[in-house]
Amino acid sequence: MARILALDFGKVRTGIAVTxxxxxxxxxxxxxxxxxxxxxxxxxxEKETVEKFVVGLPKQMDNTPSESEExxxxxxKKLTTKFPTVQVERQDERFTxxxxxxxxxxxxxxxxxxxxxxxxxxxxxxxxxxxYLNRV
Numbered sequence: 713m714a715r716i717l718a719l720d721f722g723k724v725r726t727g728i729a730v731t732x733x734x735x736x737x738x739x740x741x742x743x744x745x746x747x748x749x750x751x752x753x754x755x756x757x758e759k760e761t762v763e764k765f766v767v768g769l770p771k772q773m774d775n776t777p778s779e780s781e782e783x784x785x786x787x788x789k790k791l792t793t794k795f796p797t798v799q800v801e802r803q804d805e806r807f808t809x810x811x812x813x814x815x816x817x818x819x820x821x822x823x824x825x826x827x828x829x830x831x832x833x834x835x836x837x838x839x840x841x842x843x844y845l846n847r848v
Contacts, residue, residue: 713733713734713735713763714733714760714761714762714763714764715730715731715732715733715735715760715761715762715763716730716731716735716762716763716764716765716766716841716844716845717729717730717731717741717753717756717762717764717765717766718730718738718765718766718767718768718803718837718838718840718841718844719749719765719766719767719768719837719840720768720805720833720834720836720837720840721746721749721767721768721780721783721784721787722746722780722833723746723780723783724745724746725743725744725745725746725829725830725833726743726744726745726746726749726833726837727740727743727830727832727833727834727835727836727837727838728740728741728742728743728744728752728834728837729741729834729837729838729840729841730760730762730841731841731845735763735845736845738838738841738842738845739838740834740835740837740838741834741837742834743830743831743833743834749787750790750791750794753791753794753795754794757795757798762798763798763799764798764799764800764801765791765795765798765799765800765801766800766801766802766803766840766841766844767784767787767788767791767800767801767802767803768784768802768803768804768805768836768837768840769781769784769802769803769804769805770784770805770806771804771805771806773806788800801844803840803841803843803844803847804843805836805839805840
């Protein structure tokens with residue numbers, strides 16, 4: 713089986729999580745600068761088989777798209793053009809950043825490490841992927 717790769721897309725950096733080959737477990741992979749994201753994905757897909765991208769779907773509390781959705785739509789066009797054989801799905805990402813921060817607190821992580829926004833993005837991507845796995 714191939715992996716599923718999740719993206720917590722951001723203007724500056726993007727958190728990335730991936731499943732194991734059996735698609736059972738979501739694990740944080742890394743965080744990359746959004747400007748370097750397509751290069752990173754190209755290199756990753758040369759080494760690993762990815763069946764699907766799950767991209768976070770940012771929504772407001774009233775279910776309307778958040779302002780960052782416009783950036784994501786532009787990114788999705790590039791993504792599907794560059795990787796036409798990889799399916800793309802969306803997953804609601806409301807509260808993932810807050811949940812990521814709370815999980816860092818709950819794990820006893822020191823304050824300095826909790827301030828690492830890249831780590832928050834990676835954990836958020838993991839939460840997006842786990843929510844997707846729970847849904848399908």
